[in-house]
Amino acid sequence: MYKLLLSWRYLKSRYIALASIVSVTLGVATLIVVNSVMAGFSDEMHKRLHGILSDIVIRSHDLNGLPDPEWHMDEIRQLAGDDIEAMTAAIQIPAMINFRDNIQGQWITQPITLIGIDHQTYSGVSDFSEYLLHPDNREQLDFLLKENDYGRGKKDRFPVSGWARRRVSAEWEQKAVEAPSDSEGIDAADVPASPFPLVDDSGVEGQGATIAGLDGQLSGVPDSTGDLGVPGVPFQSSNEPEIVFDPASEQHTGIVLGISICSVRGRDADGEVMDYYFALPGDDVKVTFPNTGQPPKAVSDSFTIVDFYESEMSEYDSSFAFVPLAKLQDLRGMVDVQSGVKSVSTIQLKLKEGADLNVVRDKLQARFPIQQFGYQIQTWRDMQGPLLAAVQLETTILNILLFLIIAVAGFGILATFFMIVVEKTRDVGILKSLGAPSSGVMSIFLGYGLSLGTVGSGVGLVLGLLFVKHINTIAGWIEGVTGQEVFDPTVYYFNQIPVIVNPLTCVWVVIGAIAIAVIASILPARKAAKLHPVEALRYE
Amino acid sequence: MSSAYELAIEHPAESSMDQKNQLHPRLLKSPVVLKATGVTKSYRKGKVEVPVLKGVDIEVLEGEFQAIVGASGSGKSTFLHLLATLDKPDDGEIYFEDNRIDNLPAASRDILRNRYIGMIFQFYHLLPELTALENVLMPVMIHHGFMSYMLQRRKFRKRAKELLDLVGLSHRLKHRPREMSGGEMQRVAIARSLMANPRLLLADEPTGNLDRAAGEEIMEIIHELNSAYDVTIVMVTHDLSIAAQADRTVRLAEGRVESVSFQS
Numbered sequence: 001m002y003k004l005l006l007s008w009r010y011l012k013s014r015y016i017a018l019a020s021i022v023s024v025t026l027g028v029a030t031l032i033v034v035n036s037v038m039a040g041f042s043d044e045m046h047k048r049l050h051g052i053l054s055d056i057v058i059r060s061h062d063l064n065g066l067p068d069p070e071w072h073m074d075e076i077r078q079l080a081g082d083d084i085e086a087m088t089a090a091i092q093i094p095a096m097i098n099f100r101d102n103i104q105g106q107w108i109t110q111p112i113t114l115i116g117i118d119h120q121t122y123s124g125v126s127d128f129s130e131y132l133l134h135p136d137n138r139e140q141l142d143f144l145l146k147e148n149d150y151g152r153g154k155k156d157r158f159p160v161s162g163w164a165r166r167r168v169s170a171e172w173e174q175k176a177v178e179a180p181s182d183s184e185g186i187d188a189a190d191v192p193a194s195p196f197p198l199v200d201d202s203g204v205e206g207q208g209a210t211i212a213g214l215d216g217q218l219s220g221v222p223d224s225t226g227d228l229g230v231p232g233v234p235f236q237s238s239n240e241p242e243i244v245f246d247p248a249s250e251q252h253t254g255i256v257l258g259i260s261i262c263s264v265r266g267r268d269a270d271g272e273v274m275d276y277y278f279a280l281p282g283d284d285v286k287v288t289f290p291n292t293g294q295p296p297k298a299v300s301d302s303f304t305i306v307d308f309y310e311s312e313m314s315e316y317d318s319s320f321a322f323v324p325l326a327k328l329q330d331l332r333g334m335v336d337v338q339s340g341v342k343s344v345s346t347i348q349l350k351l352k353e354g355a356d357l358n359v360v361r362d363k364l365q366a367r368f369p370i371q372q373f374g375y376q377i378q379t380w381r382d383m384q385g386p387l388l389a390a391v392q393l394e395t396t397i398l399n400i401l402l403f404l405i406i407a408v409a410g411f412g413i414l415a416t417f418f419m420i421v422v423e424k425t426r427d428v429g430i431l432k433s434l435g436a437p438s439s440g441v442m443s444i445f446l447g448y449g450l451s452l453g454t455v456g457s458g459v460g461l462v463l464g465l466l467f468v469k470h471i472n473t474i475a476g477w478i479e480g481v482t483g484q485e486v487f488d489p490t491v492y493y494f495n496q497i498p499v500i501v502n503p504l505t506c507v508w509v510v511i512g513a514i515a516i517a518v519i520a521s522i523l524p525a526r527k528a529a530k531l532h533p534v535e536a537l538r539y540e
Numbered sequence: 541m542s543s544a545y546e547l548a549i550e551h552p553a554e555s556s557m558d559q560k561n562q563l564h565p566r567l568l569k570s571p572v573v574l575k576a577t578g579v580t581k582s583y584r585k586g587k588v589e590v591p592v593l594k595g596v597d598i599e600v601l602e603g604e605f606q607a608i609v610g611a612s613g614s615g616k617s618t619f620l621h622l623l624a625t626l627d628k629p630d631d632g633e634i635y636f637e638d639n640r641i642d643n644l645p646a647a648s649r650d651i652l653r654n655r656y657i658g659m660i661f662q663f664y665h666l667l668p669e670l671t672a673l674e675n676v677l678m679p680v681m682i683h684h685g686f687m688s689y690m691l692q693r694r695k696f697r698k699r700a701k702e703l704l705d706l707v708g709l710s711h712r713l714k715h716r717p718r719e720m721s722g723g724e725m726q727r728v729a730i731a732r733s734l735m736a737n738p739r740l741l742l743a744d745e746p747t748g749n750l751d752r753a754a755g756e757e758i759m760e761i762i763h764e765l766n767s768a769y770d771v772t773i774v775m776v777t778h779d780l781s782i783a784a785q786a787d788r789t790v791r792l793a794e795g796r797v798e799s800v801s802f803q804s
Binding site for chain 1: 621624626627646647650651652653654655661666667668669670674675678681682683684685686690723732765791
């Protein structure tokens with residue numbers, strides 16, 4: 001009983017000891033904040049990584065792909081049909097994109113990863129469609145240019161795009177062509193493109209909004225390549241019928257571009273975060289990629305941007321471009337000449353909730369041994385393994401460092417407690433003279449350490465949680481005071497700092513901090529317990 | 541709680557007749573409560589051994605008020621600490637109610653101090669963080685565990701209040717030691733020493749730090765305890781006028797009993 005009472009009274013009357021645990025408080029608060037922010041970041045990252053990657057990817061080592069995807073998919077279905085929710089075939093190849101920057105009017109070339117997707121099934125294996133800017137495309141992508149309304153429900157402001165933009169663009173283009181050297185010596189090509197990029201007419205495709213759809217059999221091109229029988233070289237034909245392409249009402253094959261391929265994020269004069277777009281949905285681009293020839297030759301075609309893709313993973317946003325699978329197969333010539341079966345380069349699977357990725361992967365690896373097929377079969381975790389591991393390592397190291405800070409605080413407690421024991425020497429003598437056993441005296445100081453640790457880490461917990469809850473507000477204040485942006489949305493793709501509070505982490509942090517406080521009080525408590533009562537009573 | 545001490549046999553020894561004859565008649569039939577024989581104690585200062593007690597014998601009867609006097613450095617406080625089992629003698633034996641206590645294990649000595657022997661000190665030795673009432677309750681708090689204490693709390697608090705009333709401090713229950721005068725603190729210390737209803741009260745110069753008036757008040761209380769409540773008291777003092785009020789006065793000099801005198 002006396003132990004509790006005295007621990008409590010010492011706690012109430014010794015503010016210096018409370019000061020010594022401020023470091024514990026701060027350590028606990030920091031640990032909680034850091035863990036929450038790291039968990040938030042890594043969760044966002046997981047979501048985004050996984051969002052675009054399907055659960056399991058079977059990838060041919062050869063760019064020319066795995067032949068007969070239907071047979072593969074049947075095999076896979078037989079093997080792991082119970083676990084599979086969706087499956088799609090796709091082509092993934094390196095490519096170059098070339099478009100006219102509508103700010104400076106210069107041509108821009110960038111490397112991209114061109115992905116041919118079957119838009120009917122592709123959204124089934126990943127969260128791909130959620131990241132599209134046009135609300136209708138989010139429902140179902142059809143690679144057709146929409147009238148306008150891009151970014152609705154996603155972005156507060158977005159420039160006029162789609163047909164609305166394309167018509168204006170075409171009109172301006174028309175004028176530029178009709179009045180070539182209007183102003184002396186200045187060629188039409190020198191006139192800044194903004195907001196009207198030049199349109200190339202080498203590949204004619206569709207009839208814009210009047211065409212019902214472009215799925216599967218993309219009219220025109222398959223026929224022409226079929227006739228010619230030379231795969232992958234679509235423009236060699238000289239007897240191709242001359243089609244007049246009207247950019248105001250027609251579009252090329254649709255392409256969905258990662259938003260960072262043709263935009264940069266920066267600040268306007270007022271310091272507001274702004275996105276600058278070099279090209280927008282409705283503009284045309286040229287894409288160059290290798291065909292299946294030996295050696296491969298560069299093939300290029302025009303595409304019309306029909307949407308942007310914004311996953312907020314800069315790696316993906318700055319390199320991925322999606323086009324219809326069939327179109328890409330035709331352009332590259334990925335067709336078996338004898339059977340007419342088209343090949344793909346990857347098959348992507350989405351598994352049912354709760355299915356074990358690694359088990360399915362192992363099954364597939366057993367069915368398609370690497371010696372025989374040369375396929376890479378990986379789960380999304382395998383693919384992003386190094387990145388995920390790096391984040392994990394970072395979190396672990398931060399935790400160790402911060403716990404060392406609390407350990408330093410432990411030495412502070414140790415020193416303070418020794419002083420308190422010296423100060424309380426007479427009290428120890430009194431208690432012993434009243435018959436308190438040494439163990440009782442020791443537990444007073446251990447209890448004191450325990451309560452200090454509890455108070456310290458409790459306050460730290462509350463502070464940490466409050467900080468996490470209002471972290472964005474706090475970041476705003478710090479910005480206001482220092483003028484330095486704490487969390488720069490031009491660098492990170494989040495508008496807010498993501499946080500996830502893991503209750504288990506909090507519990508462990510608090511337990512660890514209390515343990516350190518108690519451990520630090522053991523030595524002083526032992527010292528107190530060993531004091532000789534007579535000497536302690538005489539102590540002045 | 542059973543202990544080595546509590547298993548003691550109760551055979552009060554006969555005191556030597558010649559001394560008993562000179563004691564107050566009320567004590568003639570009293571058994572011996574405390575007895576020390578040939579107690580020696582020395583302290584080491586570096587390599588030099590400084591003998592403090594060189595063989596002290598005393599005997600205290602139940603209900604007796606005994607004073608131990610001597611000049612500073614005569615070893616009287618040391619002797620009292622040995623009697624209270626706060627320290628161990630180098631040689632010699634100490635008996636409490638016929639049980640040897642100087643060689644008891646620490647746990648038994650703790651119980652002895654907690655429940656059978658009360659102590660008051662020159663510098664009061666109250667715990668500064670606690671109120672007067674809590675200080676008085678301290679012995680029973682040490683005795684009882686949390687549950688046991690909480691269950692009997694009302695009873696304990698009642699007794700503590702009665703004791704503070706006895707020493708005339710019923711109006712200062714909630715005061716901390718530093719808000720009280722020396723006399724008041726000493727009275728709280730007396731109430732605390734009585735809390736466990738001990739059979740022996742050891743007082744180490746209880747008036748040594750007080751002015752005359754306060755000292756007299758304390759002595760009055762001590763006398764009242766001895767006469768009205770039959771508390772056995774051994775008091776160390778250097779004040780001969782106080783010692784003169786005792787039933788028996790043992791004079792220590794140079795670590796030995798120089799003389800024993802009785803109240804006439």
